[in-house]
Every structure is written in structure tokens, then in C-alpha cells.
Amino acid sequence: MTKTIWLDRKTTLIMRKRLAENAAMKNASKKYEGKREEMVRSQIEARGIREPGVLSAFRQVPRHLFVSEALRDQAYGDYPLPIGEQQTISQPYIVAEMTQALELGQDDRVLEIGTGSGYQAAILAQIVYRVYTVERRRSLYMQARTLFDKLHYHNIVTKYADGTKGWQAESPFDAIIVTAGAPEIPEVLINQLVEGGRLVVPVGNQHTQELIKIYREKGNIQQTNLGGCRFVKLVGEHGWKEQ
Secondary structure (H helix, E strand, O other), X not given: OOOOOOOOHHHHHHHHHXXXXXXXXXXXXXXXXXXXXXXXXXXHHHHOOOOHHHHHHHHHOOHHHXXXXXXXXXXXXXXXXXXXXXXXXXXXXXXXXXXXXXXXXXXXXXXXXOOOOOHHHHHHHOOOXXXXXXXXXXXXXXXXXXXXXXOOOOXXXXXXXXXXXXXXXHOOEEEEEEOOEEOOOOHHHXXXXXXXXXXXXXXXXXXXXXXXXXXXXOOEEEEEEEEXXXXXXXXXXOOEOXX
């Protein structure tokens, strides 16, 4: 005999809402697939990004979900966009350039300083074993954590803290990426790299920076300048001071 289970009105409404949200998300994904492919071809591949894992990640991550609904039609444009708290989601190409510079492998553990919208962490999560990301602004931290859960990024570990200190308890890391401009290369982050580890960080004044790649090997530090860039400032104990 089949037993009928009756749901109360509140539960039924919640389930209907979730089904509607899932359907809307699927429809939106189809709408933006063409824009995402065009972004990869014209903004990323055309500028010399060749790493297959990086290109695959950009084709899979729905960038439009990492901005406000009002800005979704602009999400795949060749420019940064505001995400609140005077922060931005970076231009797609600069995200790709920094990701490729990390020389990632599928078993890598990567630390990100500055979760922001969560887009960079999601790109990394498509490529590596585990991503650790730190955000000092609570509202951005909460938004990103909620979105990671919704999109099933279970290999992203989040922390609400001062990212300029790194994440000592989980170190050492195969790679570290800093998504804000630092006044100088943070020594504390270099010390949290494995031998052979890579650090990519924008370094300069509060208006313009140079994108610097650090390679740590046998106690020696190799430094490469990848070119000019512009990021919001990195605020914290080992960055710019809060004003």
C-alpha cells in the first residue's frame, strides 16, 4: 500500500520557490553561454592565454552569477564591474593572466587573498584540488560563501579574516594569489609557500601597480614583472592601513 505524504503549505511554497530559482538559473545559463564563449575567444585566447585548464575553467564558470542582477548583461564585457563595498570583479583577461601565471596542477592547494565576488576562486576551483580564500569584508564573504554552496563548489574553503596575514594553519600552499594591490611584496605570504611555490601579487601605489610573480626554490626568490595593472588597494596588517 502506498503511503501519501502531505506537505504543509510553508514547505510547499519553499519547494516551489527553489524549483523556480533552479529553472531560472538554467535558463540564464543558456542565455549567457554564447557570451561566455565569445569572452574566451576574443578577450582571453586572443591575448595569448593558452593553458587548456585555464581556458576550460573560463568556459565553465558562469561569470554573470558573480555580479548583481542589474549588471548581468555586462558580466562578459572586457572590463571590471562593481560588486559593492567599493570593490570590483576584475576584467576577465586579468583573471586569466594571473591564473595562468600560477602554473597550476590538479593536485595543488591554492590560497587566495581577497575573495571579493568569488569569481577568481571559482575559476581556481575548476583547476586545482582545493582553494582557500580569505575575505575581510563580511558582506562579501557571506555573499560568496552562499554562492559557492549554491553552485556546489565544495573544494573552496572560506575564511572571514585579514587576508594579508595569509592562512598559517593551512600552509604551506603550492600557489598564492593576491587580488588587490599591495604596497610591497608581503613577506608573510612568501613564507607560506612550499618549495617551488608561486605567488602572484599586484605591487605599487594606491592607483597603479605592477603584476609581480614570485617563485620560491631552495630558499631563493625569483621575481618576474608581468606588466602594469590596476587593482583596489590591499588593506590589512601587511598591506595598506585602513583610513
